[in-house]
Structure formats: structure tokens, C-alpha cells
Amino acid sequence: MTIDISGLPADAIVFETSPLAELGMALHALSEPGHHPGLHGWVTATAAALPPDLADRLHEAEFLWRNTFSDIFLPFAGVAGGERRAGATLAEDLDTLDRLDEERFVSAALEFTSCTFYGPGTSSPLTDEVTRERARDMAAARGPRQTDFTERLLADPGSVRAWLRRLFEDCEAAFFADTWNRARVPLVADARHKTEVLRRKGLGEAVGAVSAALSLSEDGDRIVVDKLNAARTTATGPGVKPGITLVPTGFGWPHLMIGHAPGWRPVILYPVHRPELPSxxxxxxxxLRLEALAHPLRLRLCRNLARSPHTTGELADAHGITSPEVSRHLSVLKKAGLVTTRRRGRYVLHQLDLTVVARLGTDFLEGVLR
Known part of the structure; x- marks a missing residue:
């Protein structure tokens, strides 16, 4: 994924916290604890203490944060003509959500249907019957709760907006006020630190400090995000107040969220690094690693290399193939970082890197969840 920043002034790139964005990530962790193994204690304690009525209402709308991360949690990025800044409190963020125009609110709330209602030239489901029916069909394919929500949203967006605000306010009263009080201090500190890195060392150093999955292109015109999906957006497009907002989250790992809807300010929601979390x-x-291990002969070579170091000749003899053929397969494994090589006298020994292989499943899971 890339974000075009050509011509963007340095002061248009800001780091700041958002209570509503953090609430969204906390709700996601409650709904998908398997994504967040480090939060099991918090999830268990919080879920057990939820009032039954609140738990039911959260279940009713969890598709807004479980499988997708709706832009309703980033309303500051979409308010037309606004300063595009997050609030200092949840109430301020919710006030901003109230200021989203009706079409943008409906589009954001319908993200779970995977329909791009807010694309350039796309008609709004509030005014176009074809688009409205498509929204209904996509919601029906996902279940009765989604269907009921969509019907309510299309019939009366204002009542749904009020229902969601009350839901988030009740979350604050039940658990999020305490959660935010604990989470806010390290998040604010991280945002200030990254702002200082940006000021002193430049954007390349700042995005690198955010995540190893972020980098600045060689020409300095694009922020590149290492994700499995491919997309492009701009921080200087029409209808957008130029700039990017980077929002730290304590609940986000391993997710790295990029908000990039036309007419909305791009937002990077990034997990704050903790020492116990791998890069x-x-x-x-x-x-490369999955492809390297997909070949049956390389898998058999890995069996030998996992048990003890072997020379190329030993592997060739063990498998009845030529040394050059073994070398070609070892080259693929080494390029993927799966095999290490060391010299002992006149012998070159190859061995499987067990630490890297042991992390492969985790790396794959983090990659698809990022």
C-alpha cells in the first residue's frame, strides 16, 4: 500500500491519540481475542464484568469492529472543512462523529458489507435505489443482524448514529474510562516521541520508528506500507485537507490499520511497540519462506538440516542427487533466511535455523492480520 505525500508540508503530518479509535481497537480485542494473545487477561476480566444489556448491544453491532474496522472510529478524518484532529476525550471524538455528514456516516457504517459506496463517482445508498439494494444484498449475505442494522441505517441514519453514541458512552461508563486512563499516558508519550523524531530526524526516521512495516520511498514522495493487500491513496487529494494523522494504539498489535477513503484524511493506526513483541x-x-518449503525435496533436506549440520556432499549422498542440485535448493532456502552456513576447516556446513522456522506460523498470521 502507498500513500502519496508529494508536496505535503512537514507540519501536515501529525501524531496524536484518539480515545474513540482506541475504544474501537478494545472492542475488536473483546470480539476477536485470538488475534491478541497478549490481551487475554484484560479480555477475560472485561467480558466477565460487562452488564448483560451492554454485552447484548455490543454483540448486535460487533460486525463494525470484529471483521472490519469501521471509519466511524476515525470521524476526525472525514469531517468536511474541519481541522481533522482527534479529540482529547471520548466525548469530543463522539461530538466529531456527530458532525460527519449523513452520507459519510452511512458509508462508514456500511463498510462491513465490503461495498465501496464512497468511491469516486459512486452513488450514495441514501439517494440511489440500485446502490441501496446492493447494500441490502451484501448485508443479507452476512446475516440477520447485519440485515436489520442496514435497514435501520438506510431508513433513519440519525437514530442509528444516536444509538451508537449511547452504546459507546455506556462502554466508557462500564470499562473504557478506566482502560483509557491507563492506556492514555504511554500513548501520549509515544505520540510526543514520534513527533520529536519527525522534527529532528525527518519523516523517514519517524515512519521507521512507527513500524518496520512502514518506510519512505527513495524519492520521498510516498509512504510505503508492507501489507498483503494492494492499494493507493493520497494525502493531498481533492476534497481532503492535506495531511496524515498517525494514531498509536495499545490494543492494536498485530494490526496496522490504514484509513484511506476518498475525501477522508489518511490515517495510520499503529500498535505501540513493546519489548516483548517481535518486529x-x-x-x-x-x-519466500512458504514457497521455499513448498518443494518436496527441500522439505526432505530440511529434515536433515534440522537434526545436525550437513555439507552439500553429504546431502547429495543422502538423497541420491548431484551436489549442484543440492546447492540450488540450498540457495533457495538461504535466500528465504531458513538456512545458516558456517565453515569448519575445509568443510562448509549448512543448518536449518530453527528459531526462524518456529516463528514462521506466527509471521504468517501476523502478515495476514496486519
Missing amino acids: PASVEFVR
Whole structure:
């Protein structure tokens, strides 16, 4: 994924916290604890303490944060003519959500249907019957809760907006006020630190400090995001107040969220690094490793190399093939970072890197969830 930043002034790139974005990530963790193994204690305690009525209402709308991360949690990025800044409190963020125009609110709330209602030239489901029917069909394919929500949203967006605000306010009263009080301090500190890195060392250093999955292109005109999906957006497009907002989250790992809807300010929602969390492996490395292990002969070579170091000649003799053929397969495994090589006298020994192989499943999962 790329974000075009050509011509963007340095002061248009900001790091700041958002209580509503953090609430969205917290709700996602409650709905998908398998994505967040480090949060099992918090998830268990919070879920057990939820009032039954609130738990039911969260279940009713969880498709907004479980399988997708709706733009309703980033309303500051979409308010036409606004300053595009997040609120200091959840109430301020919810006030911003109230200021989203009706079409943008409906489009954001219908993201779970995977319909791009807000694409250039796309008619709104509020005014176009064909688009409205497509929204209904896509919601029906996902279940009765989604169908009921969509019907309510299309019939009366204002009542759904009010229902969601009350839901998020009740979350604050039940658990999020305490959660935010604990989470806010390290998030604010991270945003200030990254702002200082940006000011002193430039954008390349700042995005690298955010995540190993972010980088600046050689010409400095694009932020490149290492994700499995491919997309492009711009921080200077028509209808957008130029700039990018980077929002730290304590609940996000391993997700790295990129908000990039036409007419909305691009947002990068990034997990704050903790020492116990590994740096994300690049998608290209994960692909190389899976492809390297997909060959049946290389799998058999790995069996030998996992048990002890072997020379090329020993592997050739063990499998009844030529040394050059073994070398070709070892080259693929080494390029993927799966095999290490060391010299002992006149012998060159190859061995499987067990630590890398042991992380392969985790790297793959982090890559597809990123």
C-alpha cells in the first residue's frame, strides 16, 4: 500500500491519540481475542464484568469492529472543512462523529458489507435505489443482524448514529474510562516521541520508528506500507485537507490499520511497540519462506538440516542427487533466511535455523492480520 505525500508540508503530518479509535481497537480485542494473545487477561476480566444489556448491544453491532474496522472510529478524518484532529476525550471524538455528514456516516457504517459506496463517482445508498439494494444484498449475505442494522441505517441514519453514541458512552461508563486512563499516558508519550523524531530526524526516521512495516520511498514522495493487500491513496487529494494523522494504539498489535477513503484524511493506526513483541517480518520474506518449503525435496533436506549440520556432499549422498542440485535448493532456502552456513576447516556446513522456522506460523498470521 502507498500513500502519496508529494508536496505535503512537514507540519501536515501529525501524531496524536484518539480515545474513540482506541475504544474501537478494545472492542475488536473483546470480539476477536485470538488475534491478541497478549490481551487475554484484560479480555477475560472485561467480558466477565460487562452488564448483560451492554454485552447484548455490543454483540448486535460487533460486525463494525470484529471483521472490519469501521471509519466511524476515525470521524476526525472525514469531517468536511474541519481541522481533522482527534479529540482529547471520548466525548469530543463522539461530538466529531456527530458532525460527519449523513452520507459519510452511512458509508462508514456500511463498510462491513465490503461495498465501496464512497468511491469516486459512486452513488450514495441514501439517494440511489440500485446502490441501496446492493447494500441490502451484501448485508443479507452476512446475516440477520447485519440485515436489520442496514435497514435501520438506510431508513433513519440519525437514530442509528444516536444509538451508537449511547452504546459507546455506556462502554466508557462500564470499562473504557478506566482502560483509557491507563492506556492514555504511554500513548501520549509515544505520540510526543514520534513527533520529536519527525522534527529532528525527518519523516523517514519517524515512519521507521512507527513500524518496520512502514518506510519512505527513495524519492520521498510516498509512504510505503508492507501489507498483503494492494492499494493507493493520497494525502493531498481533492476534497481532503492535506495531511496524515498517525494514531498509536495499545490494543492494536498485530494490526496496522490504514484509513484511506476518498475525501477522508489518511490515517495510520499503529500498535505501540513493546519489548516483548517481535518486529513484524516483511510480507515478501513470509512469501519466500512458504514457497521455499513448498518443494518436496527441500522439505526432505530440511529434515536433515534440522537434526545436525550437513555439507552439500553429504546431502547429495543422502538423497541420491548431484551436489549442484543440492546447492540450488540450498540457495533457495538461504535466500528465504531458513538456512545458516558456517565453515569448519575445509568443510562448509549448512543448518536449518530453527528459531526462524518456529516463528514462521506466527509471521504468517501476523502478515495476514496486519
